[in-house]
Amino acid sequence: MKNIFNNHxxxxxxxxxxxxxxxxxxxxxxxxxxxxxxxxxxxxxxxVFTNLDTADAFVQGLYRGLVPTxxxxxxxxxxxxxxxxxxxxxxxxxxNICNYQYDAYTPNTVTGIYSAMYAVIERTNIAIDRLGEMxxxxxxxxxxxxxxxxxxxxxxxxxxVYGDVPAIWIPLEDADPNxxxxxxxxxxxxxxxxxxxxxxxxxxxxxxxASNGSPERLNKQSTNALLARIALYAAGYSLRWDLNTGSAxxxxxxxxxxxxxxxxxxxxxxxxxxINGGTNSLVQAQGGKGGFEALWFNFDRRNFAAVNQEMLxxxxxYGPNTNSAFGIYAHPGSRGGTYGSRKALQxxxxxxxxxxxxxxxxxxVACTSYSIYFLKTGSATDTWVDVGTTYSCIMPGKFxxxxxxxxxxxxxxxxxxxxxxxxDVLLMYAETQNYLNGGPTAAGITALMQVRNRAGIGSLPVPxxxxxxxxxxxxERKWEFSDEFMLRTDLIRMxxxxxxxxxxxxxMKNLSDRTGQFASTPIYRLYKYHKNxxxxxxxxxxxxxxDLTDPAQIAQVQAxxxxxxxxxxxxxxxxxxALANGEASTAEDKWYPANMFQAYTSTFNGNARKAVGFVExxxxxxxxxxxxxxxxxxxxxxxxxxNWIEGGGEGLFYGFVPNKTELLPLxxxxxxxxxxxxxxxxxxxxx
Numbered sequence: 001m002k003n004i005f006n007n008h009x010x011x012x013x014x015x016x017x018x019x020x021x022x023x024x025x026x027x028x029x030x031x032x033x034x035x036x037x038x039x040x041x042x043x044x045x046x047x048v049f050t051n052l053d054t055a056d057a058f059v060q061g062l063y064r065g066l067v068p069t070x071x072x073x074x075x076x077x078x079x080x081x082x083x084x085x086x087x088x089x090x091x092x093x094x095x096n097i098c099n100y101q102y103d104a105y106t107p108n109t110v111t112g113i114y115s116a117m118y119a120v121i122e123r124t125n126i127a128i129d130r131l132g133e134m135x136x137x138x139x140x141x142x143x144x145x146x147x148x149x150x151x152x153x154x155x156x157x158x159x160x161v162y163g164d165v166p167a168i169w170i171p172l173e174d175a176d177p178n179x180x181x182x183x184x185x186x187x188x189x190x191x192x193x194x195x196x197x198x199x200x201x202x203x204x205x206x207x208x209x210a211s212n213g214s215p216e217r218l219n220k221q222s223t224n225a226l227l228a229r230i231a232l233y234a235a236g237y238s239l240r241w242d243l244n245t246g247s248a249x250x251x252x253x254x255x256x257x258x259x260x261x262x263x264x265x266x267x268x269x270x271x272x273x274x275i276n277g278g279t280n281s282l283v284q285a286q287g288g289k290g291g292f293e294a295l296w297f298n299f300d301r302r303n304f305a306a307v308n309q310e311m312l313x314x315x316x317x318y319g320p321n322t323n324s325a326f327g328i329y330a331h332p333g334s335r336g337g338t339y340g341s342r343k344a345l346q347x348x349x350x351x352x353x354x355x356x357x358x359x360x361x362x363x364x365v366a367c368t369s370y371s372i373y374f375l376k377t378g379s380a381t382d383t384w385v386d387v388g389t390t391y392s393c394i395m396p397g398k399f400x401x402x403x404x405x406x407x408x409x410x411x412x413x414x415x416x417x418x419x420x421x422x423x424d425v426l427l428m429y430a431e432t433q434n435y436l437n438g439g440p441t442a443a444g445i446t447a448l449m450q451v452r453n454r455a456g457i458g459s460l461p462v463p464x465x466x467x468x469x470x471x472x473x474x475x476e477r478k479w480e481f482s483d484e485f486m487l488r489t490d491l492i493r494m495x496x497x498x499x500x501x502x503x504x505x506x507x508m509k510n511l512s513d514r515t516g517q518f519a520s521t522p523i524y525r526l527y528k529y530h531k532n533x534x535x536x537x538x539x540x541x542x543x544x545x546x547d548l549t550d551p552a553q554i555a556q557v558q559a560x561x562x563x564x565x566x567x568x569x570x571x572x573x574x575x576x577x578a579l580a581n582g583e584a585s586t587a588e589d590k591w592y593p594a595n596m597f598q599a600y601t602s603t604f605n606g607n608a609r610k611a612v613g614f615v616e617x618x619x620x621x622x623x624x625x626x627x628x629x630x631x632x633x634x635x636x637x638x639x640x641x642x643n644w645i646e647g648g649g650e651g652l653f654y655g656f657v658p659n660k661t662e663l664l665p666l667x668x669x670x671x672x673x674x675x676x677x678x679x680x681x682x683x684x685x686x687x
Contacts (some may be wrong), residue, residue: 225424330399362457
């Protein structure tokens, strides 16, 4: 063992990895015995890599920490689909980062991704180096390929967040302590990093097994899918600046166009390899559920056998301290009862919710227009309701609490973290075919149509031109991949972030004013009262509702009784309206209206819910209150846009500056932050 690891002052100076972390904990979340695997640190590596079984355990440990909380808590929003919702004011890091308001000297940037990725990179470097010294065998070669793919995933995450970053390819114990770059590594060209990790995967992917026991570990198919994604990022647009001068950056591709073409070909071939492999497919309808619904219901239930044909790679997340706090922010929100009080801290922009075609089966899976709240006081004997919400609180639905298995603790959801799906491979392939051939090909259209047909929108016209087809793919990715942590950087690599932000701002203004594409969007919705089952595994999907357009019916629902003596007659009126719109009611059924452009907490909406039993004073939700307490409509806001849409220094994407905020600055607030600890690191231009 080299003496470098006994030099504690050297280790403390390292800015790449703050500590040498545990490397060998198992990650197969289907079996808790893996959590009891022995822990190996760097000083044990000589013994670990004399045996393939212990080497395998070390490689399994590489998956731990791959998806730090900031990956979705901070960067899972701001993609023109999902947005941040907090309590208090909008002056918080999540809301600011969601809106591209960065500051390297406050918490308004991300640091956890930087430190977490380099911690894993150090462990992968150890694995790659030590495995390279072991006797060649199929098992050794597979572990080596797996380690290289994990390292590639880490660099892909670093580059898409920070741009050019330090490139470290050897274990710290093998580094030269007399080399200044060991102590204080500089940023390296992202192109060089991309080229190396792409070559790593190309040279080793065929050593991986077709199946690794579970998609919680990379196999040949999922690694080819990862290769396609990384190659598209390497070929795509990013914010580039001169590392020597620090001059202002611009959004551009890498300068060597021949390499760009090669990278698209690599992505195309890798995606085609997955498609032609014959082992993966989209989950289709089963058990009375549409395919998209069956996919996420079974995934949340940990019924992986029903979804692994599509879920090429998902990260183990079972019990405490496995990877991150994934799943406790993006959901419909729940107050008390079986699920406990789980506050939703992200919401979906209503412009996104309303963008779905009426036949698209994905909308009510990806979005929920309800939240879970008690009817009266929250006592053990109370009734819990899936209560309909308004446009300013449409909540994420893929990871809803009621679909999940019962958690081990209040802050654990036992949800695995989805990384790559077969639907992504299909849309990447449609994209590469379109780019390489100057327009859509029959094979590319077939790939797109598989995704559309599963969603129920196969009748939508397919554009014929290259740019129009790319735009269709951008929109399809939004409908398909909300809350899967890639849309924000996808828009950047496709050079669509600025135009999509502008379009979303305008769309939200149009919705607020009820003009343009939203000129005929109904103001009033009639929700059917629905009790929440209060059991994990509840298959409930969406509250039944009727959008009201008839002026006479609207006038009737507006006449909410002022006291309980009028509720019975009011319910009769509402049932007649429902029947006139094709919805029959039983004697036990109840209905209540909502003004969708007002805040959930408005006087009208609060009084309307009293008609089904909600009591005075419980006019709230378990959702960040800076959003659901605000209206969507300008008329409902006194003739001005609500501040969360426009104005007041907190409107949508108020911090976005083209050619600056596409990347995040390195933190420089205090010791432990990259820019403070490493004088050789340069800051992102403009900061």
